[in-house]
Amino acid sequence: MLILGIESSCDETGIALYDDQYDQLTQTIYTQALLHANYGGVVPEIASRDHIRHIIPLLQSCLYKANKTIDVIDIIAYTAGPGLSGALLVSAGFAEALAMVLKIPLIPINHLEAHLLSALHVIPKPTFPLIALLVSGGHTQFFKVEDIGCYQLIGETLDDAAGEAFDKVAKLLDLPYPGGAKLSELAKLGNPNRFLLPRPLYQSKQLMMSFAGLKTAAANLIRTLAPLDETTCHDICCAFQQAVVDVLVQKAKQALEKYQITQLIVAGGVCLNYALRDALSHLASKENWQIYYPPIDLCSDNGGMVALAGAINQKNLKQAGSFAVYPRWRLGEPIPLTHSIT
Numbered sequence: 540m541l542i543l544g545i546e547s548s549c550d551e552t553g554i555a556l557y558d559d560q561y562d563q564l565t566q567t568i569y570t571q572a573l574l575h576a577n578y579g580g581v582v583p584e585i586a587s588r589d590h591i592r593h594i595i596p597l598l599q600s601c602l603y604k605a606n607k608t609i610d611v612i613d614i615i616a617y618t619a620g621p622g623l624s625g626a627l628l629v630s631a632g633f634a635e636a637l638a639m640v641l642k643i644p645l646i647p648i649n650h651l652e653a654h655l656l657s658a659l660h661v662i663p664k665p666t667f668p669l670i671a672l673l674v675s676g677g678h679t680q681f682f683k684v685e686d687i688g689c690y691q692l693i694g695e696t697l698d699d700a701a702g703e704a705f706d707k708v709a710k711l712l713d714l715p716y717p718g719g720a721k722l723s724e725l726a727k728l729g730n731p732n733r734f735l736l737p738r739p740l741y742q743s744k745q746l747m748m749s750f751a752g753l754k755t756a757a758a759n760l761i762r763t764l765a766p767l768d769e770t771t772c773h774d775i776c777c778a779f780q781q782a783v784v785d786v787l788v789q790k791a792k793q794a795l796e797k798y799q800i801t802q803l804i805v806a807g808g809v810c811l812n813y814a815l816r817d818a819l820s821h822l823a824s825k826e827n828w829q830i831y832y833p834p835i836d837l838c839s840d841n842g843g844m845v846a847l848a849g850a851i852n853q854k855n856l857k858q859a860g861s862f863a864v865y866p867r868w869r870l871g872e873p874i875p876l877t878h879s880i881t
């Protein structure tokens with residue numbers, strides 16, 4: 540079966556072809572980061588228009604790379620939510636039109652499920668039950684996963700997502716957008732003992748998290764010390780990153796202990812963070828837990844994870860013609876028809 544995956548929920552346009560018979564994944568991706576850099580964040584209207592510009596050339600180059608022709612695609616999987624509605628509509632519209640022309644079925648994919656399932660595309664594979672930490676620009680959530688499709692939300696941030704907090708603090712430090720990865724790079728140069736920032740809800744027994752107060756504490760520190768010299772900037776990056784990592788690791792530990800599960804998968808853009816990986820590895824070897832991450836090219840938003848999710852979710856096939864996206868589709872809940880745009 541050849542599955543086309545299409546992703547355009549935020550500021551990456553991703554196309555992939557997955558041949559499930561040979562486990563062969565080919566992808567092309569375009570990031571709009573430079574386009575939004577002037578604004579310091581994603582501008583939804585610009586994002587939608589740019590997805591439209593890139594989606595067809597990306598499909599063409601993906602077909603070329605995979606040495607396939609369009610007529611051999613069997614199924615189209617596309618991100619139907621959550622995400623920016625205009626951006627989602629590009630994938631959905633493109634997928635519907637293509638499915639109609641090629642006379643093939645579609646699968647609407649939840650973006651968060653695609654992140655989560657991408658962590659199963661590793662050897663050895665994690666087994667169920669497991670705990671999943673989804674940590675991205677828009678979400679920071681823990682799920683208890685009994686099986687594919689059985690996702691129980693057990694904890695989440697009450698305000699900002701971890702990636703969002705990284706990006707906002709990076710912006711306050713005048714780092715180029717998107718700042719999360721850059722902040723993390725500069726943190727390597729910082730002194731971990733100079734500043735101590737708060738770890739919100741660290742002591743709480745609940746699996747809820749909060750990053751807005753930490754972000755405000757970082758903002759106050761930056762304001763108090765302005766203008767910042769380079770060393771101070773690095774030290775703040777280090778203190779901020781350490782606070783986020785400490786909270787995520789503590790909540791992961793609580794989640795695994797509470798549900799007596801020994802396997803954790805971590806997915807979403809922030810799973811690229813080296814400090815988070817180091818701290819989780821340390822914990823895992825101490826407790827004899829296993830931690831799994833998606834392959835590096837499936838960590839940030841991409842079409843590959845959508846194609847893989849399509850291969851796994853073939854029971855959800857639908858015919859073209861019921862064009863809809865779900866900007867607030869929560870993983871673990873049914874498709875929220877009340878929020879659909881049809």
Ligand code: KG4
Nearest residue numbers: 675676677702719720723808809812839840
């Ligand atoms: O999953 P993703 O690509 O998109 C969303 O679904 O949101 O995640 C993007 C987020 C951004 O906030 C970005 O700054 C953050 O992941 N990110 C990082 C790192 N690489 C990407 N945050 C911390 N450290 C990193 N190395």
Ligand code: ZN
Nearest residue numbers: 654675807840
């Ligand atoms: Zn994402």
